[in-house]
Amino acid sequence: MPRGAVDVDSVLDQVRPVVAAVRDRGVPAALEMCARFDGVRPDRVRVPQDALVQALDTLPADVRDALEVAIDRTRRVHADQLPTDSTTNVAPGGTVTERWVPVQRVGLYVPGGTAVYPSSVVMNVVPAQIAGVRSIVVASPPQAEFDGLPHPTILAAAHLLGVDEVWAVGGAQGVALLAYGGTDTDDDELAPVDLITGPGNIYVTAAKRLCRGHVGIDAEAGPTEILILADATADPVHVAADLISQAEHDTMAASVLVTNAVELADAVDEAVNRQLAQTRHRDRVTSALSGRQSRIVLVNDVDHGLVVVDTYAPEHLSVQTENAREVAGRVCNAGAIFVGAWSPVSLGDYCAGSNHVLPTAACARHSSGLNVQSFLRGIHVVDYSEQALSDVARHVIALASAEDLPAHGDAVRFRFDAVDDEENANAAG
Template identity: 75%
Template sequence: MLSRTDLRSAVPSAAELRTTLPRAEVDVDAALHLVRPIVEDVRTRGVDAALELTERFDGVRPASVRVPAEALASALAGLDPAVRAALEESTSRARRVHADQVRVDKTTQVVPGGTVTERWVPVSRVGLYVPGGLAVYPSSVVMNVVPAQAAGVESLVVCSPPQAAFDGLPHPTVLAAAALLGVEEVWAVGGAQAQALLAYGGTDTDGTELAPVDLVTGPGNIYVAAAKRLLRGLIGIDAEAGPTEIAILADETADPVHVAADLISQAEHDPLAASILVTTSVALADEVDAELERQVKATRHAERVTTALTGAQSGTVLVATVTDGLRVVDAYAAEHLEIQTADARAVAARVRNAGAVFVGAWSPVSLGDYCAGSNHVLPTGGCARHSSGLSVQTFLRGIHVVDYSEDALREVSGHVVALAEAEDLPAHGQAVTARFRDGA
């Protein structure tokens, strides 16, 4: 079922691997011309534009953007007890992990009388986007809200597309998850228009102010990514998320049943989802193909999964050694990377580029999606080479506070003047020497 790329004779350079490895082709630039007028319309007409666009794209026009408090309470009251228990466990584990990410202020005494303190200050107001589309994502409410709360964000709004099947409200499970985490502000708007409304704010149909945010986080489709690109600068963004990815580095010790199941688990997200197997074993590759044929037929979303697994973005890569396999997965920089090899923990420690690494047979990606305690909002499209997943740090800003005494400034003034003159910026030096009447 999976196409094959044979790199056993030689592994190409990192630059060549970036262009030869299977990858979903998502051209955000191609969507910009479609999204630009949407963003501009919301900028100029606010909520009226957002609701009209919602009616056009989602087939429903909510009575208001902000979800009434009673709808949140009702959704939580009606939540399946088993789902509630699972969300509570997911939240508890995520809070444990994210609490350990909180930064503390640090003061460094550079010289006697001269200190620099790095203060960590949370973003004031954030918009947390929870997509709709082919699936329902209450788990993404947890993954966005928990680190924002741990960081100390004072004001947050969850944004999710309205559903015609639920009278113009977001999916009730999404609403219930928000209520469970203590979120009081939820907006029924999705897509590019949601990003624009979060950035510009507006006035709701009942006259309530919809305050703009400083930062938007959370995944979405190509139109969401394009809107984020257009609005970046006016607001901060976490990333331009693309289709989900899983890469599995496996040797002959891996169980083909596990490998196939994990490849399918990500393929069911989206027809563009990427599932990559990197292995030293032809026998394992053959067994995984056989398992895929068997398991795909039995899965609920067989058509979607088949499209993803047979697409150009998925495939098997054969390598001669696990070391070669590490070169391949580092070049690929997967959103999710599983290590299913002998001594998996040691192999995982050698990985440099991945959104998250899942070690051994008992740490599948789906555990991380829900209940590992880790965050599942992760970099895609190779961005794990330079970017991290969502964390408490996403919602914090480091601010340097410089506090020098007169003596400490006098002691270094000559160096400041020398560097100012070297850069032909003499007023910089004069701003120091003007403080000392003797000219020192």
């Protein structure tokens, strides 16, 4: 299968000292790395509140309107993901309740390199807020052209969402500072987080891997990818535009067309060449489309194509076939599925209401995209009465004995031995 190779292990030796330096020296080390990798050293890590207000005040009206629509739709979709606590009566006097408890503090990483992603602020912040997370910090790289602050559109999106803690730090050093915290240059304490989410480049991914265990992470994100399953009914202009839109992200982005129609494949090639002439990021797109990760794959029929889809497990799957909804319903492995000609992936990037932080590199075989439950923990609360424990005591003791863990059984037995001893003493008295 066509897929780009991203070897996170290959950069671990470069990233490890960065993470260690921030862990040991905190903010001074992080700011040194900002100067080295971003070409600017912020005066302090935490962005001043007036900068957030100014960014929103100067945000173009059409961008603000678009963000407000995206926020509203994303909130509506994610609100329906919120689970409710449930209590199961296992036996008379014995219950198990599952409580859903939000993570207390999360760090949401927003990239700021090749492109600016205010939409990623929305996609990270909204499910965290719906889950009930009370303490949220957004981290994004400082920009030399904005005096060491993150891009103003990022700041505006955060302020629009009610997030007042934004850090001007990115890359591996940003992840490490989120994980370990520190003291800012104005002596403000930057508290570490419990969970880090959000996409990033290979260095961000490596840092998340190194910090995993000390903090939780959502996933190790690889280059973005689209797979389009299409037949002869698909419009080649639509298909070409969708392939190009995904290739626009990164030179490593994967754009794959799977089709049983040779005529469509040829027409898509022609349409891609025509559209490239008017694409702003032509060099980036051309590099992505000509890489080994991007291909047109010919299959015998749509059923054969579905086998390819589930093997590939794409981050974004676009189904542009006859009876597209029925075909989409047969897919097992995909981060998100876009059905028919009028549901392009770029809709999901911004205003569909779905989340665009999705599993890459075939991780859709076992993982979901970012959602409300990413920020929740299920806690079982066990509440048994004396009689309920007595009713099952012999089974606990039997299983403890079978596993050669007699103290487990004793933890139950001694409770009733003590009761028996007290009852015998009372009877003797």
